[in-house]
Amino acid sequence: MPIVQIHLLEGRSLEQKKQLVSEVTGAICRSIEVKPEQVRIILQEMSMDCYSVGGGLFSEKGS
Amino acid sequence: MPIVQIHLLEGRSLEQKKQLVSEVTGAICRSIEVKPEQVRIILQEMSMDCYSVGGGLFSEKGS
Amino acid sequence: MPIVQIHLLEGRSLEQKKQLVSEVTGAICRSIEVKPEQVRIILQEMSMDCYSVGGGLFSEKGS
């Protein structure tokens, strides 16, 4: 029943996303004793024009 | 004042989205006594590469 | 697979919450052809000190 949302900058390959959801699901199952099929993960990709740290967009400064 | 976010897989028609927000707004109004104009709904469409159940992406297994 | 988050002001009775999740689940199933067991809803209750419209907290002005 854990529901996970991960915001990350766009540009990851499909392979990286596959590994990401697989590893995070495993990490959750080991930690709080749930089964993999109970874990839902939403990946939310952000463009560099839509993410800011310190008051400036990422697209202005590179990552 | 209820604010609703609905994550759903992409691919719904405009007609389905219209029905969805109309029906959900009605359901909320009947249940907690608010007026339709107080209900805001954000639909957040996910690609099948960005949603995982059981540790695998939907794009790997179909929905 | 739809995942729904509903932010609402605190103070609803358990009966209202039961009705809310039941009605919203039904509304979604009718609209986008999913089964009830695929619909997950998270209710997120906000205190009136934590919600603002127009630049003022609700606790300052009543709802």
Added chain:
Amino acid sequence: MPIVQIHLLEGRSLEQKKQLVSEVTGAICRSIEVKPEQVRIILQEMSMDCYSVGGGLFSEKGS
């Protein structure tokens, strides 16, 4: 450490987004005594087919 998510209708220029994250970061720093580099902001743009007030999509009625 504040993490901010702003849902807004799509169609803002890059200049507006720059100003938005800069101004919101400043507003937070003045109010709760954090430093700019602690403030993260995610802009989440919604299409007019994905936002509803009062039971109807924005694309049906204009904004």
Added chain:
Amino acid sequence: MPIVQIHLLEGRSLEQKKQLVSEVTGAICRSIEVKPEQVRIILQEMSMDCYSVGGGLFSEKGS
């Protein structure tokens, strides 16, 4: 119509929250030409047991 969610560590005074929502609303109105009454802000307070940077909870290390 912008909808804002701000996650911040718990422990801010009511005065700080009032200032926060007022200043952030102003910042948004100046940047993207909306009116204050269109801006909704949800403050989501996190306990120090529920926030992590770098793999450790805040309650373990202080803020």
Added chain:
Amino acid sequence: MPIVQIHLLEGRSLEQKKQLVSEVTGAICRSIEVKPEQVRIILQEMSMDCYSVGGGLFSEKGS
């Protein structure tokens, strides 16, 4: 820069939360090549009166 939100039912011990954020941070770092200090995790605990699957609250049926 990944920002993670995990909704889970309340009732986990502090030890479980520590392990959860530590393991999830590790999983993300291995998968998408970021450093631990770039990973932020928000745990959002839900009461059983605020989570629904299949149209009924968890508090009605047990977990």
